[in-house]
Amino acid sequence: MRTSVSRGRARAVGENVSAADERWMRLAIAESLKGMHAGEGGPFGCVIVREGELVSKGHNRVISTNDPTAHAEVVALRRAARRLGRFDLSDCVLYASCEPCPMCLSAIYWARIRKVFFANTKRDAAKIGFADQFIYEELELPLERRKLQMVPLLRNEAVGAFVDWSRKADRVNY
Amino acid sequence: MRTSVSRGRARAVGENVSAADERWMRLAIAESLKGMHAGEGGPFGCVIVREGELVSKGHNRVISTNDPTAHAEVVALRRAARRLGRFDLSDCVLYASCEPCPMCLSAIYWARIRKVFFANTKRDAAKIGFADQFIYEELELPLERRKLQMVPLLRNEAVGAFVDWSRKADRVNY
Numbered sequence: 283m284r285t286s287v288s289r290g291r292a293r294a295v296g297e298n299v300s301a302a303d304e305r306w307m308r309l310a311i312a313e314s315l316k317g318m319h320a321g322e323g324g325p326f327g328c329v330i331v332r333e334g335e336l337v338s339k340g341h342n343r344v345i346s347t348n349d350p351t352a353h354a355e356v357v358a359l360r361r362a363a364r365r366l367g368r369f370d371l372s373d374c375v376l377y378a379s380c381e382p383c384p385m386c387l388s389a390i391y392w393a394r395i396r397k398v399f400f401a402n403t404k405r406d407a408a409k410i411g412f413a414d415q416f417i418y419e420e421l422e423l424p425l426e427r428r429k430l431q432m433v434p435l436l437r438n439e440a441v442g443a444f445v446d447w448s449r450k451a452d453r454v455n456y
Numbered sequence: 457m458r459t460s461v462s463r464g465r466a467r468a469v470g471e472n473v474s475a476a477d478e479r480w481m482r483l484a485i486a487e488s489l490k491g492m493h494a495g496e497g498g499p500f501g502c503v504i505v506r507e508g509e510l511v512s513k514g515h516n517r518v519i520s521t522n523d524p525t526a527h528a529e530v531v532a533l534r535r536a537a538r539r540l541g542r543f544d545l546s547d548c549v550l551y552a553s554c555e556p557c558p559m560c561l562s563a564i565y566w567a568r569i570r571k572v573f574f575a576n577t578k579r580d581a582a583k584i585g586f587a588d589q590f591i592y593e594e595l596e597l598p599l600e601r602r603k604l605q606m607v608p609l610l611r612n613e614a615v616g617a618f619v620d621w622s623r624k625a626d627r628v629n630y
Contacts, residue, residue: 385562401614440575
């Protein structure tokens with residue numbers, strides 16, 4: 283039976299964690315240290331595993347590549363997808379040294395991954411100055427209350443592309 | 457004065473839209489059609505503009521590249537960052553043919569963009585089978601109620617990387 287856990291409190295709920303899980307997480311943590319000390323980006327590492335084997339590793343590379351999307355999880359997801367030759371990574375497990383930010387967490391959903399282990403929390407990340415928690419809060423706000431200005435424009439002209447898609451005979455759903 | 461707008465309803469609130477904004481949005485819509493009809497991905501396009509000049513364009517390339525993160529906005533953001541040589545795109549405006557999914561919207565926050573125009577809405581995207589709305593809802597749930605299994609593990613071992621970061625003398629904040 284599931285116990286009630288207050289919103290956002292990270293706690294295992296009847297979860298079995300194996301020695302292998304711990305080993306993979308330690309690799310993700312090592313990755314986080316490596317990237318940070320090399321000056322490549324923030325202290326974040328990620329490992330993706332399939333059937334007990336390493337598929338990819340990644341660490342944050344925002345600073346060294348000037349790519350705002352080069353978070354550890356995105357780097358590892360892109361590498362895993364390239365290596366496996368598919369965007370569907372539903373048979374993979376992801377180990378992140380920190381609870382994924384909303385960008386990375388959404389990328390994990392798009393990749394159809396079903397299980398994520400994480401170590402530091404988004405609140406830990408907020409404490410050392412990262413915007414993860416702020417962005418989570420922004421996403422929950424209605425458009426007109428966000429710090430980011432979001433302006434609807436020409437929906438009537440864009441809808442045609444959606445109609446074309448829904449009628450597309452050789453459509454690949456992702 | 458701002459009028460009250462119900463949650464998630466996309467509507468301009470006292471917003472000035474210029475002829476140039478419409479032109480850029482039409483380019484984003486054209487991009488969405490181009491990528492879809494070429495079989496590269498879903499019907500999504502994006503344009504990034506700085507001081508009235510085009511910085512980058514992008515369309516969804518999830519299918520052609522097998523990259524689950526290759527959404528139009530992420531593609532355009534990465535290109536813009538590469539072109540400008542910086543991850544901070546706060547002087548840029550982004551035009552998206554559809555309201556950004558949570559991955560793309562978060563990437564926009566990380567890139568520090570302050571203004572986004574969008575045409576189709578996340579509800580329009582849901583109607584033609586995309587998971588945007590589903591992922592927004594998942595992100596708002598406490599961990600233990602999500603479809604994605606999220607398991608805390610070894611936080612005590614990962615915290616050291618965060619301490620190192622907070623003490624790092626040559627830290628670049630992003």
